[in-house]
Amino acid sequence: MxxxxxxxxxxxxxxxxxxxxxxxxxxxxxxFGHSFDLQYGLVGGEGRIQA
Incomplete structure (x- = not known):
C-alpha cells in the first residue's frame, strides 16, 4: 500500500x-509491505525566514 x-x-x-x-x-x-512518498515542508522560524 x-x-x-x-x-x-x-x-x-x-x-x-x-x-x-x-x-x-x-x-x-x-x-508490512507499505511504501511512503515523503514530501518535506518548512514550518516555524525556518519557514518564516525562507518565505
Missing part, C-alpha cells in the same frame, strides 16, 4: 524527531 505523507520537522528538536519517525515508518513499511 502506498502512502503520501508531508514531513514538517519544524524548529528545535523537530528535525531529529522527524528523522527518527521516518526510520520507524521505513521499518514498518518493509515489514
Amino acid at each position: 502506498q502512502f503520501n505523507l508531508v514531513v514538517l520537522p519544524g524548529d528545535g528538536v523537530g528535525p531529529e524527531v522527524a528523522a527518527e519517525a521516518i526510520k520507524v515508518l521505513t521499518t514498518v513499511g518493509r515489514r
Whole structure:
C-alpha cells in the first residue's frame, strides 16, 4: 500500500524527531509491505525566514 505523507520537522528538536519517525515508518513499511512518498515542508522560524 502506498502512502503520501508531508514531513514538517519544524524548529528545535523537530528535525531529529522527524528523522527518527521516518526510520520507524521505513521499518514498518518493509515489514508490512507499505511504501511512503515523503514530501518535506518548512514550518516555524525556518519557514518564516525562507518565505
